[in-house]
Amino acid sequence: MASSENNSPDPKKPPVLTGSGSDHPRGSRFRQRLHEIIFEADDFAGALFDVLLLVAIVASIVVVCLDTVPNVGRTADPKVDGPYHGLLSVLSWGFTIFFTLEYLLRMYCVRRPLKYAFSFWGIIDLMSFLPDYLLGFGGIFTRGSFTVIRSLRLLRVFRIFKLGWFQHEAEELGDAVWRSRAKITVFITVVLILVTVAGTLMYEIETWQAADTSQFESIPDGIYWAIVTMTTVGYGDIVPTSAPGKILSAILILIGYSLIIVPTGFVSAEILGQKSTTKTSTRSCPSCISEGHDTDAIFCKHCGERME
């Protein structure tokens, strides 16, 4: 994340760069200062800009949300606007223009605008205002639902917390999930197979045993029910009505209850392993080429050779 945004010309030598503009022709003192404010959060102006941007993002999402609430931004009749629709539209266009300006400023102050434009954050920034213009001149989503992409911009909140420890925690969290990906994939595959079998069985049982009252209209309905059940969500919109259906339901619930504990244990183990295994190094014995030595090993544990 950090590296993809760090488009400032050679951040390691800022004194030289600010002194002369020769090695980056498009650079200027103003542009560099702007870059620091917009892309970094180390000084007061940069942190303030990030907080203001965050407030604007949250406020723009609130405006979009309110515009869909009956008797606020809309009415039961789709042809009649709600009492606050006018105000909310003005605010919404205000935020759209603000985000457009912010995007243009970013394009102006980064050294390689194209690299930024096609980076992950650049595309998200663009998507936060572009749909509004497209929709402003008519579109399938009349209430501007594409503005929801602005919520992705909330991920920028993490940039504020460049205090070291917070960022470190986020990376540690992501690492633990990433290293558990094999087990999580195996687990999700098992769950999906179980859910397919249970959903189909349930559809057949309910259609057979409770033809009149069955709420299972198709096998996909059954699979949806099985997912909702096995993960202990349990909406209750589709429930078995026959006795065999209820027994199958109880069995699936108990299996789900027993299964949910497995990946939890694995992530716990990964996180703990991460902490405790820092001592084991990737050192190799110069004499017998064996591996798995501790970082504090002075002699090879296999051949007794000094390791250094």
Next chain:
Amino acid sequence: MASSENNSPDPKKPPVLTGSGSDHPRGSRFRQRLHEIIFEADDFAGALFDVLLLVAIVASIVVVCLDTVPNVGRTADPKVDGPYHGLLSVLSWGFTIFFTLEYLLRMYCVRRPLKYAFSFWGIIDLMSFLPDYLLGFGGIFTRGSFTVIRSLRLLRVFRIFKLGWFQHEAEELGDAVWRSRAKITVFITVVLILVTVAGTLMYEIETWQAADTSQFESIPDGIYWAIVTMTTVGYGDIVPTSAPGKILSAILILIGYSLIIVPTGFVSAEILGQKSTTKTSTRSCPSCISEGHDTDAIFCKHCGERME
């Protein structure tokens, strides 16, 4: 908590203090004894007072609760009182007077009443009876809902368990949560962003695919549904009715099911880390180069050499 209440004059030297009243002019033998009974739970009288207060708190909450039950404290007609409303009102006022007296006694026996009055516990104590008087002479909440603040006084229950190990456990629990705060914040932020995106998507999909049967009236409704779904609560008051909506629902459920395991692992790891990392150091004996010494070790446990 403990220190903010410890207003007794210099608890380190009780023999001198009880002997003379010169260095704390407002102190008296009676007041000191009262302070011990009300604020401490070390001897029988203090423990008895705390248990009595706890019983009064629970009983007063039960009274307030019962007063809102139809055909007990109220009837379907808001103008007609329930059969037990009179009795419950008398009991309620009894508790209010009891808590007022207790508050006044606390103010009397602490050395610095103002410090107590503006402390966390002082404000809670005040709020446990003040609203009753304000509401007694007419107010917006006719059924005395502010008395719910009394339930906050239940937090005092922890004071009874000054037996050492129980308090220690509570602190350890709080510590583990506190040290995981960064990861929990990151986690909750990710959940909130996911929930905003999923809720908006669901509103648009349902409005588009199932315009007549859609239960999603607005984007906030969608976000509420997404929170209820992703945390596996699953009320079922708002559920998708279209096929694409059900597919999105199933995906969100599986993501939520996979995500819930992450912070669990982190708190487990924190608690375990707390236990294992407090004592063992990475020190090595200068004589026999053995490791695994405790941080408080002065001599090597293997060869008896001084460790420095």
Next chain:
Amino acid sequence: MASSENNSPDPKKPPVLTGSGSDHPRGSRFRQRLHEIIFEADDFAGALFDVLLLVAIVASIVVVCLDTVPNVGRTADPKVDGPYHGLLSVLSWGFTIFFTLEYLLRMYCVRRPLKYAFSFWGIIDLMSFLPDYLLGFGGIFTRGSFTVIRSLRLLRVFRIFKLGWFQHEAEELGDAVWRSRAKITVFITVVLILVTVAGTLMYEIETWQAADTSQFESIPDGIYWAIVTMTTVGYGDIVPTSAPGKILSAILILIGYSLIIVPTGFVSAEILGQKSTTKTSTRSCPSCISEGHDTDAIFCKHCGERME
């Protein structure tokens, strides 16, 4: 558990006891053999008896359950019995007589019948048939609900698994829960206080904001809703209908979602701690009386004295 049932006369010296009946006048070869079969599961006859008893317990529970199913043991009209009520009644009385005989046999073959009669298992055994006789001659529970106590007898199932490792696991599981009791108590107290505050707030908010549609009839209703919500059960029988109510609901759900992870971590830590902390001993240095030495310590880590 095991010791309370071990009423056989001095199990350490069985050869002497079977040889003479002088030191336990009521003992006989037959009675001893019966005791082995009924109370133990070490040989084939004992294991067979336990399996038969387990089957009888499960079957008797199934019979009681079926007797309450409409159109099986009863009909919609309480005065008309179901088609299988006669058969189920006969089976039910058969199990009652079987359990009575088993109880009498137990009383006969234990050395101290009174001690058995007032032990935990003795009372459960008695309660598994006594209510049937009381109810057989008229009672308040016409459908024999007290026979549910038979399900407590299912706890006997653990007796079958006297294979060592299974019993050990059960004890380890119980130990981990027991040692976490302080933290679980603190946790449940915090949950109960949160639930009381949230339930009352919800009742007031819903009564105020959605007087006509509110499903919260009283504060206890609110507390019930808060428990159902915070534990992620989420029936959906009582749900907020006003916007502020939904916001409060979402906040409570997220708090519950964050809180559930805490005790999980503690039990994990307890179980792991149990395994890893076996190395720290209670040894005390003979020279400086300091504690906390490792089991492998040769010299005191505080004063350098040899420890032995």
Next chain:
Amino acid sequence: MASSENNSPDPKKPPVLTGSGSDHPRGSRFRQRLHEIIFEADDFAGALFDVLLLVAIVASIVVVCLDTVPNVGRTADPKVDGPYHGLLSVLSWGFTIFFTLEYLLRMYCVRRPLKYAFSFWGIIDLMSFLPDYLLGFGGIFTRGSFTVIRSLRLLRVFRIFKLGWFQHEAEELGDAVWRSRAKITVFITVVLILVTVAGTLMYEIETWQAADTSQFESIPDGIYWAIVTMTTVGYGDIVPTSAPGKILSAILILIGYSLIIVPTGFVSAEILGQKSTTKTSTRSCPSCISEGHDTDAIFCKHCGERME
């Protein structure tokens, strides 16, 4: 799993086997190549075959599912087919023929066809097309529900991931569950007993306290409710309506909430124990008495002395 499928003649010596067909009379170069493609996934052709088979399995399941969706494969009137029923039937028979051919090819190229036919995977392979033929000529399940067995074939997906680490993870996951089986059995037994007692109590309480509104028609209904409640699924199709029923419900929920944490901790502990206890021993160096040596250490890692 892997060994039951490995029917190739002596996989340890492939060069000799391909050279002569004398010691496996039914073997041929073509048949061996076919065996490699069908049963293994090490080279490109083998991996391609597995991916194609996986796509066919998933597609055939989707076809069966779609055939049950109203207005796609069927209509509300069971005598009238849906608009796409013809197309879906053709596709379904296509997959059936494909799976038949695949089965015959497997029978042809394995050395011991009978061993394969009666192995776990052989039976699943057979069941993936046999019911279609049986049902094609009339049967009780008119919509081909037995084709759901095809979903069991999805378990073959794991064969693709023979990349070493993925298979290892799956085995580790299965091992952790397997080694926790005793604790999980104890736990499920406790849950089942609790659920039986709570369900019966609830049925009696609701029948007694809320005879008119009770949703508990029988004790099995009560047990079903208790399972749904205690595992935090919470459908809401059956809920208590009386005050004592709601109190019992709240207690059962809190017990379930406290219980769910126990097996989680045990699986975590098992996984962690597996990782940490495999390598570190309690061995001590005879020369420098240092500890923390790995079980496979031959020389002391601290002083280089032979350890023996």
